[in-house]
Amino acid sequence: MIESPQNEKLKLVRKLRDRKHREREGLFVTEGEDLLGAGLAAGAQPRFVLVAEGSGLEGEEVESGLLADVSSLGSGTRVIAVWPRTWSDEAVAPCVYLHGVGDPGNVGTILRTVDAFLDGPIALGPDCADPYSPKAVRASMGSIFSHPPTKAQLETTPEPRVALVAHGGQELDTLGDAATVCLGAEREGLPDEVLAKCERQVTIPLRPGGAESLNVAAAAAIAAQRISSLAMREEVQSDA
Numbered sequence: 001m002i003e004s005p006q007n008e009k010l011k012l013v014r015k016l017r018d019r020k021h022r023e024r025e026g027l028f029v030t031e032g033e034d035l036l037g038a039g040l041a042a043g044a045q046p047r048f049v050l051v052a053e054g055s056g057l058e059g060e061e062v063e064s065g066l067l068a069d070v071s072s073l074g075s076g077t078r079v080i081a082v083w084p085r086t087w088s089d090e091a092v093a094p095c096v097y098l099h100g101v102g103d104p105g106n107v108g109t110i111l112r113t114v115d116a117f118l119d120g121p122i123a124l125g126p127d128c129a130d131p132y133s134p135k136a137v138r139a140s141m142g143s144i145f146s147h148p149p150t151k152a153q154l155e156t157t158p159e160p161r162v163a164l165v166a167h168g169g170q171e172l173d174t175l176g177d178a179a180t181v182c183l184g185a186e187r188e189g190l191p192d193e194v195l196a197k198c199e200r201q202v203t204i205p206l207r208p209g210g211a212e213s214l215n216v217a218a219a220a221a222i223a224a225q226r227i228s229s230l231a232m233r234e235e236v237q238s239d240a
Helices: 006-016 019-025 033-041 065-070 106-118 134-140 216-239
Strands: 025-033 048-052 061-064 079-084 095-099 122-124 160-165 180-185 200-202
Touching: 006 048, 006 079, 019 025, 019 216, 025 033, 025 134, 033 079, 048 065, 061 106, 065 079, 095 106, 095 216, 106 122, 106 134, 106 216, 160 216, 180 216
Parallel strands: 048 061, 095 122, 095 180, 160 180, 160 200
Antiparallel strands: 025 079, 048 079
16 A cells, blocks of 8 residues: 555656646546546556555555545545546547637537537647646546547648637538537637638627627537537438
8 A cells, every 4th residue: 555655656646737747758647436437448548546545446555645635636536547648640520629728627628528429539729728637637527538639730620621700700500511610719719820721700699688708618519519410410311
């Protein structure tokens, strides 16, 4: 049983809180039994698994106070696992491209959403949050394992590309043939150089007098669901 805070595995878990160490080591951390189960179900192999003493879980036992000390959640953690970071090989259609989405909770939520509706990956462009940060991993609810993201320049994403913009775009149903849907940061949106490489712009209609814009994860969910429903409608019509 691990009883020293100087144990090398505990020291590594602490280091992996920081993006620079995750990138340098090529590793990330999950906490909790659900994420451990999701990783194993997806065929991922953890580097190691640490469990609270007396928990009855499979892994190397750690004195409970020490496990809580290295947790990003604080008390109550029963299992911490360290895994290799993995990336999808390329951006294939249907793809969701993120540009400047810096909130890790949004990135993780979009990962989960795309996994639910689309076969393609999310492609992370410049200035996006690390999808392997603790907050993003938790928000992905295991989709980080079954549907890993890819890192991409916009030019490498499939065409046609459609930009999701807050105002002035075409109707949602014009998303039907989009190979890549592009989303930007909530405040800044997509820069002009990205818009210039998109075939058209699409806007999600909002009710008059309500909120002026949507959270980027909510916008991604609406767009992904519409693409999915349009594709299913087309399949039904082709089979008729």
